[in-house]
Amino acid sequence: MFSRTQTILIPVISVVLGLLIGAVVMLVSGYNPIEGYSALLRGSLGDSFYIGETIRQITPYIFAGLAVAFAFRTGLFNIGVEGQLLVGWIASVWVGLAFDLPKIIHLPMAVLAGAIAGALWAFIPGLLKAKLRVHEVIVTIMMNYIALHLVNYLVRYVISDQQNTTSRVPESASLKSPFFEALTEFSTMHYGIFLALAGAIIYYVILEKTSTGFELRSVGFNQNASQYAGMNVNRNIILSMVISGAFAGLGGAMEGLGTFGYAFIHGAFSGVGFDGIAVALLGGNVAIGVVLAAALFGILKQGALIMPLQSGVPTELVEIVIAIIIFFVASSYIIAYLLQRFKKGAQ
Amino acid sequence: MDYVIEMLNIRKEFPGIVANDNITLQLKKGEIHALLGENGAGKSTLMNVLFGLYQPEKGEIRVKGEKVNITSPNIANDLGIGMVHQHFMLVDTFTVTENIVLGMEPKKGFTIDMKKAERDVKEISDRYGLRVDPKAKIADISVGMQQRAEILKTLYRGAEILIFDEPTAVLTPQEIKELIQIFRTLIAEGKSIILITHKLKEIIEVCDRVTVIRKGVGIDTLDVEGATPNQLASLMVGREVLFRTEKTEAEPKDVVLQISKLNVNDARGVRAVRDLDLTIRAGEILGIAGVDGNGQTELIEAITGLTKISSGSIKLSGKELSSYKTRKITEAGVGHIPQDRHKHGLVLDFPIGDNMVLQTYYQRPYSKLSMLNNKEINKQAKKLINEFDVRTPSEYTQARALSGGNQQKAIIGREIDRDPDLLIAAQPTRGLDVGAIEFIHQRLIDQRDKGKAVLLLSFELDEILNVSDRIAVIYEGNIIAVVNPKETTEQELGLLMAGSKKKEEGDIKHV
Ligand SMILES: Nc1ncnc2c1ncn2[C@@H]1O[C@H](COP(=O)(O)OP(=O)(O)OP(=O)(O)O)[C@@H](O)[C@H]1O
Ligand SMILES: [Mg+2]
Numbered sequence: 001m002f003s004r005t006q007t008i009l010i011p012v013i014s015v016v017l018g019l020l021i022g023a024v025v026m027l028v029s030g031y032n033p034i035e036g037y038s039a040l041l042r043g044s045l046g047d048s049f050y051i052g053e054t055i056r057q058i059t060p061y062i063f064a065g066l067a068v069a070f071a072f073r074t075g076l077f078n079i080g081v082e083g084q085l086l087v088g089w090i091a092s093v094w095v096g097l098a099f100d101l102p103k104i105i106h107l108p109m110a111v112l113a114g115a116i117a118g119a120l121w122a123f124i125p126g127l128l129k130a131k132l133r134v135h136e137v138i139v140t141i142m143m144n145y146i147a148l149h150l151v152n153y154l155v156r157y158v159i160s161d162q163q164n165t166t167s168r169v170p171e172s173a174s175l176k177s178p179f180f181e182a183l184t185e186f187s188t189m190h191y192g193i194f195l196a197l198a199g200a201i202i203y204y205v206i207l208e209k210t211s212t213g214f215e216l217r218s219v220g221f222n223q224n225a226s227q228y229a230g231m232n233v234n235r236n237i238i239l240s241m242v243i244s245g246a247f248a249g250l251g252g253a254m255e256g257l258g259t260f261g262y263a264f265i266h267g268a269f270s271g272v273g274f275d276g277i278a279v280a281l282l283g284g285n286v287a288i289g290v291v292l293a294a295a296l297f298g299i300l301k302q303g304a305l306i307m308p309l310q311s312g313v314p315t316e317l318v319e320i321v322i323a324i325i326i327f328f329v330a331s332s333y334i335i336a337y338l339l340q341r342f343k344k345g346a347q
Numbered sequence: 348m349d350y351v352i353e354m355l356n357i358r359k360e361f362p363g364i365v366a367n368d369n370i371t372l373q374l375k376k377g378e379i380h381a382l383l384g385e386n387g388a389g390k391s392t393l394m395n396v397l398f399g400l401y402q403p404e405k406g407e408i409r410v411k412g413e414k415v416n417i418t419s420p421n422i423a424n425d426l427g428i429g430m431v432h433q434h435f436m437l438v439d440t441f442t443v444t445e446n447i448v449l450g451m452e453p454k455k456g457f458t459i460d461m462k463k464a465e466r467d468v469k470e471i472s473d474r475y476g477l478r479v480d481p482k483a484k485i486a487d488i489s490v491g492m493q494q495r496a497e498i499l500k501t502l503y504r505g506a507e508i509l510i511f512d513e514p515t516a517v518l519t520p521q522e523i524k525e526l527i528q529i530f531r532t533l534i535a536e537g538k539s540i541i542l543i544t545h546k547l548k549e550i551i552e553v554c555d556r557v558t559v560i561r562k563g564v565g566i567d568t569l570d571v572e573g574a575t576p577n578q579l580a581s582l583m584v585g586r587e588v589l590f591r592t593e594k595t596e597a598e599p600k601d602v603v604l605q606i607s608k609l610n611v612n613d614a615r616g617v618r619a620v621r622d623l624d625l626t627i628r629a630g631e632i633l634g635i636a637g638v639d640g641n642g643q644t645e646l647i648e649a650i651t652g653l654t655k656i657s658s659g660s661i662k663l664s665g666k667e668l669s670s671y672k673t674r675k676i677t678e679a680g681v682g683h684i685p686q687d688r689h690k691h692g693l694v695l696d697f698p699i700g701d702n703m704v705l706q707t708y709y710q711r712p713y714s715k716l717s718m719l720n721n722k723e724i725n726k727q728a729k730k731l732i733n734e735f736d737v738r739t740p741s742e743y744t745q746a747r748a749l750s751g752g753n754q755q756k757a758i759i760g761r762e763i764d765r766d767p768d769l770l771i772a773a774q775p776t777r778g779l780d781v782g783a784i785e786f787i788h789q790r791l792i793d794q795r796d797k798g799k800a801v802l803l804l805s806f807e808l809d810e811i812l813n814v815s816d817r818i819a820v821i822y823e824g825n826i827i828a829v830v831n832p833k834e835t836t837e838q839e840l841g842l843l844m845a846g847s848k849k850k851e852e853g854d855i856k857h858v
């Protein structure tokens with residue numbers, strides 16, 4: 001539909017428009033947009049501590065974005081990233097607590113447990129879709145609630161002794177990085193960002209470079225033609241959900257083994273999984289796009305914490321900006337139309 | 348002279364290609380005007396410009412003498428221009444009426460006045476002799492009826508000028524006759540028609556004038572009266588066209604496909620193929636003739652593993668295929684040019700290069716250790732694009748952007764190049780221009796001469812009679828006769844296809 005330059009321009013213009021309209025909103029409500037935005041930037045990139053915090057924030061966004069994007073590229077809509085992330089989180093913490101092993105085995109095992117748990121959680125909607133044609137959106141939404149309450153139960157009654165949090169995972173299963181902590185004035189930055197970037201590369205390779213990715217994409221576009229070509233459509237639907245869920249589960253493991261180092265009772269959804277939908281959309285469902293979009297989200301969300309203290313602009317403004325950006329990306333036809341007009345006018 | 352539509356010096360470019368270059372087309376009131384050109388010549392593009400789907404880079408459009416700027420199909424509608432696309436644009440789960448009034452529903456207070464809508468639709472349908480049931484669901488009616496729903500849609504919106512993009516490509520001979528009747532009624536009611544078709548006989552039969560374009564350039568507009576098919580064909584292709592495929596006598600050898608006592612149910616669970624027996628040998632082309640809906644589709648889907656069979660056996664060179672999945676059947680040596688190129692033949696969102704390896708992407712040299720080798724894939728694509736004259740800017744172009752006929756050539760190239768022992772060609776030349784048809788027929792005959800078996804399914808009796816070595820007539824899911832094309836006539840085939848002659852009568856030649 002859109003040309004290559006358009007696919008790049010549309011998200012960029014959306015971001016610019018989002019920020020501009022955010023500025024207008026600030027003006028109208030009596031704040032100084034320059035002060036507001038500079039406070040936001042200082043709060044996310046202003047010094048090494050904030051940079052560390054922002055990078056830590058970006059990590060799960062990358063995984064959540066990849067999870068949504070992977071399903072999307074293969075014709076499925078995974079709204080269940082939130083739930084898959086939660087089960088990944090608890091599984092990685094559980095493995096971290098249950099075993100006593102050298103780090104070189106323990107940490108990969110705990111990370112892997114997160115991926116497997118997320119994959120299994122996504123396997124169910126995949127199976128239902130493949131075998132019974134139940135729409136994955138319905139099932140994944142319901143599975144989110146099951147995940148939330150199941151995880152809370154596990155935290156309280158299985159992994160801890162009627163506590164609100166589990167104990168901390170031992171050093172041998174932790175992603176925490178004393179090196180980065182020292183470098184960033186003791187922010188919570190951990191090694192997870194490297195795993196996230198590796199995840200983006202794996203995403204690219206699976207989808208674009210392997211014969212499995214060829215099949216997954218083909219089934220996503222046209223099931224009839226894929227069946228005609230001898231591909232196993234049902235198997236590919238399940239596989240797509242499983243890989244998507246694994247990315248989501250890894251996002252949870254980053255929180256469980258890195259950011260927090262434990263699991264706790266969630267009163268409500270963390271929202272990272274849902275933000276993953278926006279990240280994937282803004283990133284055009286390609287690896288590099290998802291990383292960039294996750295970075296933007298990380299910066300905005302992190303900066304939003306400091307903005308009210310330094311400039312008086314309430315945190316919610318960032319939510320408005322994000323909402324406007326997503327609005328423009330989602331209604332990209334408006335921008336495509338404007339671009340076309342602009343080109344015509346210039347001629 | 349009064350023209351209702353004038354398209355003057357239209358130019359339309361796509362990335363890497365000029366689809367329309369300085370084309371002029373003028374439509375008189377009350378005429379049927381043919382638009383003729385090879386596959387990829389730019390016919391659909393030109394009509395999409397007129398219908399407001401594309402904006403031309405240059406040129407002007409006049410409606411009844413007045414210069415207009417058609418920037419969207421809504422504006423085209425307001426100007427009285429309606430279009431029946433080659434690939435229908437209907438909502439399957441809606442009724443005919445719901446589809447027709449979509450976007451301009453008659454209101455009663457806040458609710459849709461469905462009763463009135465149905466009455467209106469019925470009224471228009473009767474006036475033009477369309478005989479469409481306004482309450483029928485689109486999914487439940489035949490392709491011919493769906494097309495009429497599309498025609499109704501344009502009439503309901505007050506179209507005075509109707510554009511038809513290859514309307515007859517998807518119809519059976521009977522439906523074509525009826526459509527031509529509908530054209531005549533439309534003209535009698537004061538409408539004007541632009542008709543795109545590759546069938547020269549149709550142009551000669553119904554059209555008043557014809558505009559010929561070649562490779563995006565307007566060649567000529569002439570009166571149909573006095574023109575011959577040969578003349579039109581050479582204008583369009585730019586060289587002489589033979590119209591007849593040269594072939595030698597077949598030399599059938601071993602049995603390649605042996606079907607016995609085959610029973611297959613259709614999607615609704617109704618028996619579509621009954622106790623069918625069929626044999627095809629190496630080195631022969633077996634044509635299947637029959638009225639659409641007599642089990643042809645199910646037979647082919649059963650052979651290719653797309654549908655499960657109820658009972659019976661399908662053997663390829665002695666190997667039982669009926670329990671195999673599609674992939675194993677393909678690997679065993681079956682190639683398949685499917686009837687519906689958009690549904691089965693292509694992944695439209697993939698580049699044409701990837702589509703060329705749709706069944707073989709996982710094999711060497713296209714993949715090694717599960718890693719795709721794009722260089723090899725694109726090399727293969729380039730080869731097929733050249734060999735089969737697929738007109739595309741490059742192998743990276745999305746299949747969707749190719750013209751209908753070039754999509755078809757790409758599929759045929761892919762299937763023939765795999766050199767299967769059994770090639771199933773279901774309506775292989777649907778939507779192809781005369782030059783391309785000639786070429787494809789020759790390639791099918793070449794496969795035969797190489798000692799391969801070819802199963803040809805076609806609703807065009809011409810094609811069946813010209814290309815096949817034997818003709819099997821299918822009726823109600825059963826092969827009721829096998830005849831020699833040299834010893835039969837269209838009339839006899841027609842009678843057989845209608846089921847009016849039965850095997851028992853004993854006067855059917857078995858070859
Ligand atoms: N959306 C598009 N993007 C890029 N190229 C296009 C697009 N639509 C058509 N083309 C190109 O423009 C040329 C003309 O295509 P068009 O569909 O008009 O041909 P046509 O005359 O209708 O052929 P056919 O008889 O095969 O339907 C082709 O080369 C095609 O590849
Ligand atoms: Mg066309």
